[in-house]
Amino acid sequence: MIKLDQVSLAYAGRTGPVLALDGTSLSVGTGEFAAVVGPSGCGKSTLMKLVTGLIKPTSGTVSVDGAQVSGPVKIAGMAFQNANLLPWRTVTDNILLPLEIVEPYRGQFRAKKDEYRARVENLLSIVGLQGFGDRFPWELSGGMQQRASLCRSLIHEPKLLMLDEPFAALDAFTREELWCVLRDVWQRLNFTVILVTHDLREAVFLADTIHVMSARPGRIIDTRKVDFARPRELDVCYEPAFTDLVHVLRNKIAEVRKA
């Protein structure tokens, strides 16, 4: 589904060119849930922009869905740490936004608005927000906003979901709740996920594969399969195998932070 081959990216910083990624190779299969972890500033967000086609690599190739990426990929949904809902739109209208942009929905938007609204309702119920469609974002708690943001990133049925620390700003309980929401949505709709996160437990709980990045310039220095049976319950977080994996990853990152 996604293949990065020896990708480097340099951008012009204040004091000359800065190398954000250096010879990164990565592949994610169709329907796979991949997590990318690493110390802060390791170029994880750069990786997101490369995969979605917002920026072009300085060298190397990025391909998504069998084709080399040369512009916005249009099959991706994105969600960030900040829910970024538009305050002048209701939750439903916020979630409909991608359909106003992406073809073929865009051309049929007026004609099929009722159908799309039903789709929003359906997504809202999957993430546990049924009945909140007519509210405005500021009437929602942080966790609810993040659920709505997740719906917005999924409304156009993307084949690829890119998540950039989506739960980092939430309290611990809400975060675990949303892990389960994401797990359920992913199991139901079956898309490919790249989750960028600082939270190792989050990565281990959710992902099939975890890629560890080095400090800047970023490279993938380790890739680990996570083979806990699915569907996973939160209790898995307290199993020794789980804690061991988190511990190993923790040490890896401590190592690259020092280097």
Next chain:
Amino acid sequence: MSKTFEKLAPWLFVVVLFAVWEAACRLLAVPTVILPAPSVIFGAFQRFWGPIVSNSFVTLWTTMAGFGLSVAFGLFLGLVVGWSRAIYRGFYPVMIGFNSIPKVAVVPILVMWFGIGEVPAILTAFLISFFPIVVNVATGLATIEPEMEDVLRALGASKLDVMRKVGIPRSMPYFFGSLKVAITLAFVGTVVSETVAANSGIGFLMSQAGANFQMPLVFAGLIALAFEGIIMYAATAWLEQRMTGWAFRSQGSAAN
């Protein structure tokens, strides 16, 4: 009790202000040519009611015309300037330079071009008031959250899409907020121009009255100006509240 007091406070304040003014003038026996007492000013209002109303009306419509021009032009220029970082950076110094010129210095030029009358007043009002609109609209556009732009651009949105869906709605509170500033400035512009070069308007009336040492009439003009200014400010504030209520979320959310 405290709620009604809060509601009445603005009126109470005005009444107290005038009362103190009246008392000070009487107790200290201030000559009318220096500072007329409110009662005297009120007398001037009664005597010159006709000219005050007709000249107020001239000031009002020239201000509104200049303000209308600056809304149209300011909105347009703001959208252009906010469109791209390059235009924003290139245009800014010119704008600031232009805005730094005291507009009273421009009035003689306008008079040379258009003659004495309402046109220089309208143009002065326009020139003095469009800047805050441009800056506000451009700022609203230029400060779109980069993540939001990424979300849309990854979906294949054009710059125009991003502007239509996010940039323009987002800059509306800035725009309507700037109208409150702009209307006040436009009013100042009109009066300045009327004072220098006009044959009607409150500014003209005041400078004529001043030349004849009719201080009560000068002050009557001032009070008429203040009154008109408050009305226009209130109108734009109401418009702002109505058009972009979502930006005042703390009041709005309490109702739900």
